[in-house]
Amino acid sequence: MSGSEIILDIDVGSPYTYLALELSPRRAQGVPVRLRPVLIGGIFKASGNHAPATNPTKGRYMLRELQELATQYGIPFRFPSRFPINTLLPQRVLAAADLAGRVDPVAHAVFRAYWVEDVDVSTPQGLAPVLDALGDGELLARASDQDVKDRLRESTDAAVAAGVFGLPAFHVGDRFWWGHDRIDLALRAAISAG
Amino acid sequence: MSGSEIILDIDVGSPYTYLALELSPRRAQGVPVRLRPVLIGGIFKASGNHAPATNPTKGRYMLRELQELATQYGIPFRFPSRFPINTLLPQRVLAAADLAGRVDPVAHAVFRAYWVEDVDVSTPQGLAPVLDALGDGELLARASDQDVKDRLRESTDAAVAAGVFGLPAFHVGDRFWWGHDRIDLALRAAISAG
Numbered sequence: 001m002s003g004s005e006i007i008l009d010i011d012v013g014s015p016y017t018y019l020a021l022e023l024s025p026r027r028a029q030g031v032p033v034r035l036r037p038v039l040i041g042g043i044f045k046a047s048g049n050h051a052p053a054t055n056p057t058k059g060r061y062m063l064r065e066l067q068e069l070a071t072q073y074g075i076p077f078r079f080p081s082r083f084p085i086n087t088l089l090p091q092r093v094l095a096a097a098d099l100a101g102r103v104d105p106v107a108h109a110v111f112r113a114y115w116v117e118d119v120d121v122s123t124p125q126g127l128a129p130v131l132d133a134l135g136d137g138e139l140l141a142r143a144s145d146q147d148v149k150d151r152l153r154e155s156t157d158a159a160v161a162a163g164v165f166g167l168p169a170f171h172v173g174d175r176f177w178w179g180h181d182r183i184d185l186a187l188r189a190a191i192s193a194g
Numbered sequence: 195m196s197g198s199e200i201i202l203d204i205d206v207g208s209p210y211t212y213l214a215l216e217l218s219p220r221r222a223q224g225v226p227v228r229l230r231p232v233l234i235g236g237i238f239k240a241s242g243n244h245a246p247a248t249n250p251t252k253g254r255y256m257l258r259e260l261q262e263l264a265t266q267y268g269i270p271f272r273f274p275s276r277f278p279i280n281t282l283l284p285q286r287v288l289a290a291a292d293l294a295g296r297v298d299p300v301a302h303a304v305f306r307a308y309w310v311e312d313v314d315v316s317t318p319q320g321l322a323p324v325l326d327a328l329g330d331g332e333l334l335a336r337a338s339d340q341d342v343k344d345r346l347r348e349s350t351d352a353a354v355a356a357g358v359f360g361l362p363a364f365h366v367g368d369r370f371w372w373g374h375d376r377i378d379l380a381l382r383a384a385i386s387a388g
Contacts, residue, residue, distance in 0.1 A: 057241040
């Protein structure tokens, strides 16, 4: 009765994806949410889209809105001192975690490190203690393995092929919805498809 | 106890503004929502932002999402055959309606004509029957009056000065929120300020 699964595309560089990641366990009503690490830079490049904060007026607004949404949802949030960051390394680590069946705890920890604790997760030095605390320290070395690189590329390509132009994206079957507040539309589709 | 008012910036060329306009009476919980006609082209120009559908991948997504949101909300919606349109004339008509204390019924009728009935509201021929049906036919001639032009320019300038980069925008005091689904944040602010 729980419907089909939702795939949630994630990149740690996206603040609204952090909100989606924190909200989805509360909102999912028992529908499985499968996290899929993708590379947001690849999605922007393929779709011709740009990060919203590229426009300074929009960026100023979003900084205020993010804080307000986090407060409303009761989600800890502190905008990091380094933004944007290059997310290739952390996304490869998340892809490695995905292959190891560890993406849920690792993603939550890496996102929290960046979006709450101001850890520079773009570097091995920033990531190592976060992974070590979970007992997943070996994922850092896995980041340079070919199967991990391939996994991240394939997941990104799959998102692009589905029409994704920004994150977060929630997929149900061959449809997707964009934006952290669209989880309810994805959920409705998942339940009616289940 | 109804809190301070919400100002809702509107331009008939914006599909998400149509959703906001239709939803706001249902959601406002007694808080007054004052409609302020602005020129979205002026907002994009001043903020350096672009219409979301400028990106074709995003545009395809939005077409699907709009239909789905309208269905979910129970709002009639049919994407018009002419899009985008030049909204200078209809926005001047709405500014004239604003000055005449008639913006609520005129805005709802003009938005419905475009977003449901596929009327080309960019032209006098399209607008005339819509206005005549309301007994507001004289607003069309008013569109070229200097005080009406000034009103539209001043309202657009006020939105830009507040930091608006896209529509719909809900203002409460000196803060605003962007997007039809942010009415709840504006409402919360209006009620706590009231």
